[in-house]
Amino acid sequence: MSHERLLVVEDEAHLSEVISDNLRLEGWRVDVVADGATALEAIRASRPDLVLLDVMLPRMDGFAVCDALRKEGNDVPILFLTARASSDDRVRGLALGGDDYLSKPFELKELILRVRAILRRTEWFRSPSPAGETLTLGKASVDFRTNRAQVGERNYELSPKETMILRCLAERPGEVVSRAEILDRVWGYDAFPTSRTVDNFIVRLRRILEADPREPRYIHTVRGSGYRLTP
Amino acid sequence: MKSLHRPLQVYIVIVVLYAALMGWWVTFLTNEGTWLVRDMQRAGAALTAEQAATLELVTARTGKMFLAESTFLGLLMLGSVWLVLRALRRETLLAQQQRNFLSAVTHELRSPIASAKLYIESLQLGRVEPAKTERYLRHAHEDLQRLAHIVEDMLVSRRLQDARVEVRPEVLELRSLLEPQLERLRERHGPRGARIELLAGEAVTALADASSIDTIVDNLVSNGVKYGGEHAHVELILRAAGDRAVLQVRDHGKGLAGADRRRIFEAFVRGGDESVRTQQGVGLGLYIVRELVAAQGGRITAEDAPGGGAVFEVSLPLARHEGAARSEDNAATNGDGAR
Numbered sequence: 327m328s329h330e331r332l333l334v335v336e337d338e339a340h341l342s343e344v345i346s347d348n349l350r351l352e353g354w355r356v357d358v359v360a361d362g363a364t365a366l367e368a369i370r371a372s373r374p375d376l377v378l379l380d381v382m383l384p385r386m387d388g389f390a391v392c393d394a395l396r397k398e399g400n401d402v403p404i405l406f407l408t409a410r411a412s413s414d415d416r417v418r419g420l421a422l423g424g425d426d427y428l429s430k431p432f433e434l435k436e437l438i439l440r441v442r443a444i445l446r447r448t449e450w451f452r453s454p455s456p457a458g459e460t461l462t463l464g465k466a467s468v469d470f471r472t473n474r475a476q477v478g479e480r481n482y483e484l485s486p487k488e489t490m491i492l493r494c495l496a497e498r499p500g501e502v503v504s505r506a507e508i509l510d511r512v513w514g515y516d517a518f519p520t521s522r523t524v525d526n527f528i529v530r531l532r533r534i535l536e537a538d539p540r541e542p543r544y545i546h547t548v549r550g551s552g553y554r555l556t557p
Numbered sequence: 558m559k560s561l562h563r564p565l566q567v568y569i570v571i572v573v574l575y576a577a578l579m580g581w582w583v584t585f586l587t588n589e590g591t592w593l594v595r596d597m598q599r600a601g602a603a604l605t606a607e608q609a610a611t612l613e614l615v616t617a618r619t620g621k622m623f624l625a626e627s628t629f630l631g632l633l634m635l636g637s638v639w640l641v642l643r644a645l646r647r648e649t650l651l652a653q654q655q656r657n658f659l660s661a662v663t664h665e666l667r668s669p670i671a672s673a674k675l676y677i678e679s680l681q682l683g684r685v686e687p688a689k690t691e692r693y694l695r696h697a698h699e700d701l702q703r704l705a706h707i708v709e710d711m712l713v714s715r716r717l718q719d720a721r722v723e724v725r726p727e728v729l730e731l732r733s734l735l736e737p738q739l740e741r742l743r744e745r746h747g748p749r750g751a752r753i754e755l756l757a758g759e760a761v762t763a764l765a766d767a768s769s770i771d772t773i774v775d776n777l778v779s780n781g782v783k784y785g786g787e788h789a790h791v792e793l794i795l796r797a798a799g800d801r802a803v804l805q806v807r808d809h810g811k812g813l814a815g816a817d818r819r820r821i822f823e824a825f826v827r828g829g830d831e832s833v834r835t836q837q838g839v840g841l842g843l844y845i846v847r848e849l850v851a852a853q854g855g856r857i858t859a860e861d862a863p864g865g866g867a868v869f870e871v872s873l874p875l876a877r878h879e880g881a882a883r884s885e886d887n888a889a890t891n892g893d894g895a896r
Contacts, residue, residue, distance in 0.1 A: 338668045338672060340669070340672035340676070340696050340699070340700060341668060341671055341672045341675070343672075343696070344672055344675040344676050344679060344693070344696075345675065347679070347684075347685075347689075348675070348679060348684060351684055382660070382664050409663050409664045409667035409668055409671070410660070410663060410664075429667075430667045430668065430670070430671035431667060431670045431671035431674045431675075432671065433678065434675055434678040434679060434682065434684075
């Protein structure tokens with residue numbers, strides 16, 4: 327039995343009942359709240375392992391809850407469950423820092439698979455890395471536990487996604503890691519539609535870690551296949 | 558709305574430029590006389606007293622004329638700006654209403670579909686303890702009923718908009734009509750702690766359409782339960798007043814809370830922002846009620862009740878023995894009028 331704790335934020339009583347019953351059946355511990363403001367308080371008081379967050383909620387909508395959490399540096403995984411299904415809403419949810427997005431009505435099996443996928447990703451991320459807890463690239467050193475990078479005298483705050491990408495590469499030094507693999511391990515199977523996203527993150531990582539981002543010494547692009555880290 | 562921003566900016570720039578041009582033009586013309594006199598004096602030409610007086614008179618007169626013209630044009634321009642802004646505000650409100658409507662309908666249709674689907678899938682996959690099976694089936698059934706209700710409301714309001722609803726008023730004793738219906742409503746809302754009471758004295762015989770009354774009472778009582786807070790208490794008060802049968806439906810919730818008394822009866826109007834919605838519904842219930850009341854020659858009002866809560870008052874023509882025929886005529890004309 328796993329002991330992950332999930333928080334279901336849903337104001338429709340029937341939906342929250344049937345969703346939480348099914349998640350409990352999978353062995354997770356499940357709490358339920360029915361409005362955005364209470365959800366925010368509950369998450370601040372005790373961080374769950376995953377939040378299943380409805381968008382249209384009384385008192386404070388789901389996007390606002392997600393935004394507030396991310397702004398205060400809380401990176402609790404969030405799966406949006408919503409009746410709004412336009413691609414604008416989907417993009418907005420993910421841009422605000424949601425981890426995945428599921429539109430109602432959805433299949434029970436799909437819900438469970440997605441919850442499992444997010445939990446697996448965060449568990450991989452929280453468990454000690456086989457590559458060690460720190461990565462040293464010349465003058466730069468990155469701490470995987472605190473998401474911080476130190477380059478000479480300067481300190482940088484990395485986002486969890488940036489740290490995860492670095493970990494992906496660091497766990498297989500000298501090998502090519504494909505964009506698809508990075509997408510799968512960091513974002514989940516289809517949360518983000520494009521592998522361009524990975525490229526954008528790599529650009530920022532190079533700016534922090536490389537002495538000359540245009541002539542990278544550590545993070546190499548392997549044309550047509552992916553990225554390679556050479557410490 | 559974004560598509561309107563650019564033309565509006567261009568319009569404002571044109572108005573400002575035009576106003577500046579007009580200001581310059583007025584100043585130029587009103588000062589022209591003065592400059593002319595000054596130039597002549599500089600050139601050493603002396604004006605006779607008579608010439609000077611005439612010049613002053615002419616200058617003053619043209620000055621006044623220009624001022625009047627420019628004031629008139631200026632007011633015209635301000636008027637046009639006001640008209641444009643008003644149209645824009647209406648457009649914004651309409652767009653907001655449309656977004657609210659789409660948002661509400663999407664949410665109202667997808668939520669019960671989602672939960673009914675999950676209840677049934679759980680049962681199909683054998684993921685439900687036997688003790689919960691009955692509850693799951695009941696909840697899935699309620700979801701489908703909620704869906705059916707929304708679809709029905711949308712179809713009825715569509716028909717009302719096209720004036721295709723048939724209303725056949727007949728002589729009805731309202732109290733005996735209401736009692737069995739309230740029993741059904743108690744069965745529906747009772748399990749959630751709602752109390753529904755009928756306070757009626759003597760028999761009230763009105764000229765009304767039975768199935769419309771059914772819909773009206775259903776919607777008003779459900780509305781009262783919905784907005785009546787926890788353990789809602791909804792009272793129906795039936796009496797005769799003058800030549801009207803009056804039915805009041807009162808709840809003990811938060812009242813109308815400043816909501817526009819006429820707008821709440823419009824189709825798809827729901828209070829507040831849909832993304833932080835607190836109540837189910839698409840905003841058709843009260844619209845349907847108002848239209849059905851009107852089709853029977855009746856009137857409806859909404860007020861804050863003394864002591865808290867909201868009270869909806871429906872009045873219908875009373876079917877008196879001596880006045881029955883006359884009322885019937887009235888009702889028929891009103892009915893036609895609504896169509």
